[in-house]
Amino acid sequence: xxxxxxxxxxxxxxxxxxxxxxxxxxxxxxxxxxxxxxxxxxxxxxxxxxxxxxxxxxxxxxxxxxxxxxxxxxxxxxxxxxxxxxxxxxxxxxxxxxxxxxxxxxxxxxxxxxxxxxxxxxxxxxxxxxxxxxxxxxxxxxxxxxxxxxxxxxxxxxxxxxxxxxxxxxxxxxxxxxxxxxxxxxxxxxxxxxxxxxxxxxxxxxxxxxxxxxxxxxxxxxxxxxxxxxxxxxxxxxxxxxxxxxxxxxxxxxxxxxxxxxxxxxxxxxxxxxxxxxxxxxxxxxxxxxxxxxxxxxxxxxxxxxxxxxxxxxxxxxxxxxxxxxxxxxxxxxxxxxxxxxxxxxxxxxxxxxxxxx
Ligand code: HEM
Numbered sequence: 478x479x480x481x482x483x484x485x486x487x488x489x490x491x492x493x494x495x496x497x498x499x500x501x502x503x504x505x506x507x508x509x510x511x512x513x514x515x516x517x518x519x520x521x522x523x524x525x526x527x528x529x530x531x532x533x534x535x536x537x538x539x540x541x542x543x544x545x546x547x548x549x550x551x552x553x554x555x556x557x558x559x560x561x562x563x564x565x566x567x568x569x570x571x572x573x574x575x576x577x578x579x580x581x582x583x584x585x586x587x588x589x590x591x592x593x594x595x596x597x598x599x600x601x602x603x604x605x606x607x608x609x610x611x612x613x614x615x616x617x618x619x620x621x622x623x624x625x626x627x628x629x630x631x632x633x634x635x636x637x638x639x640x641x642x643x644x645x646x647x648x649x650x651x652x653x654x655x656x657x658x659x660x661x662x663x664x665x666x667x668x669x670x671x672x673x674x675x676x677x678x679x680x681x682x683x684x685x686x687x688x689x690x691x692x693x694x695x696x697x698x699x700x701x702x703x704x705x706x707x708x709x710x711x712x713x714x715x716x717x718x719x720x721x722x723x724x725x726x727x728x729x730x731x732x733x734x735x736x737x738x739x740x741x742x743x744x745x746x747x748x749x750x751x752x753x754x755x756x757x758x759x760x761x762x763x764x765x766x767x768x769x770x771x772x773x774x775x776x777x778x779x780x781x782x783x784x785x786x787x788x789x790x791x792x793x794x795x796x797x798x799x800x801x802x803x804x805x806x807x808x809x810x811x812x813x814x815x816x817x818x819x820x821x822x823x824x825x826x827x828x829x830x831x832x833x834x835x
Contacts, residue, residue: 516696517714521703529593531724536586543579553673558633559749577739587762590618601801602701608793610694615790617687620680625762627676636757638750647779704801764827765820
């Protein structure tokens with residue numbers, strides 16, 4: 478007769494069987510190695526501020542889903558682009574909602590990525606050894622900005638057309654480098670089609686590749702220590718799944734708010750554009766450089782965008798001191814605050830004094 482081994486705790490204790498959800502994750506991981514992206518999350522990162530990167534990723538996925546849907550009904554040629562968007566909102570099942578959700582989520586992604594960048598800056602999380610990951614993040618932010626720009630042009634109304642016209646002016650100043658934006662590259666293919674292909678493949682594809690690199694680097698370096706909170710003697714990091722659940726909970730609130738906005742305030746679409754006039758103002762994400770054309774000429778737009786993004790990319794190389802507490806980084810904090818306030822001031826100036834554009 479065989480006897481069962483009896484444990485110290487009594488006969489009933491058995492090794493606990495993992496739940497269905499965990500078994501499913503383990504099964505996928507065994508085949509796809511998804512856990513390679515998981516990183517340990519310290520106590521100080523269990524809050525909204527340190528979940529902003531995750532929320533940016535939630536916005537990005539929402540843009541992919543809504544984008545794939547609305548692109549089925551979009552015609553990327555100047556003759557029919559505007560009408561195809563009108564048909565999308567009037568004739569397609571959930572077309573108006575999908576377009577509105579895409580529109581609001583694009584703005585949310587821009588804001589969330591900016592807030593995430595500011596969080597990383599405030600806590601000096603870009604310092605050694607995370608300089609490279611800051612640059613990867615900055616590249617994703619630049620791509621987000623380019624996605625908003627190309628998306629604005631696609632609807633091919635007056636606003637989109639003028640955005641493109643300004644861009645062509647700046648591209649001309651770049652000489653040979655700006656050729657991608659001009660019909661000289663190939664005049665049989667409309668530039669709208671090239672911008673469309675960039676908007677739906679090149680830009681999101683690059684963001685996706687960079688995001689995987691971003692996540693692998695976070696895992697390698699671990700989440701940065703909090704500059705004001707001393708590290709505990711014994712680290713008890715939260716399991717990544719718990720962090721994911723928190724990001725998912727914040728993400729659901731975000732999606733709920735965006736869906737509400739999409740229903741209550743759907744984006745408008747103007748009539749087909751008229752060449753040679755300037756009567757609109759661009760979406761608010763571009764207001765920080767919008768009046769420069771009037772003040773200093775069209776070249777200043779390109780120069781200021783290059784300077785602002787150049788400075789963002791260079792942050793870890795300009796500020797090389799090991800100090801992490803904000804009180805000890807007066808120069809870096811002062812310079813960043815000055816730049817941020819200047820950009821906000823120009824944005825508010827356009828909002829108040831320039832309701833219609835040029
Ligand atoms: C645009 C899309 C972006 C996504 C989806 C994203 C995602 C994430 C996620 C999920 C984290 C983990 C911690 C957290 O959420 O705070 C993180 C950390 C980080 N991100 Fe991003 N990020 C983006 C953009 C940026 C930008 C614009 C920068 C800076 C220019 C940046 C720099 C960093 C750095 C340095 C870390 C490590 C922070 C630490 O260890 O405390 N990221 N990112």
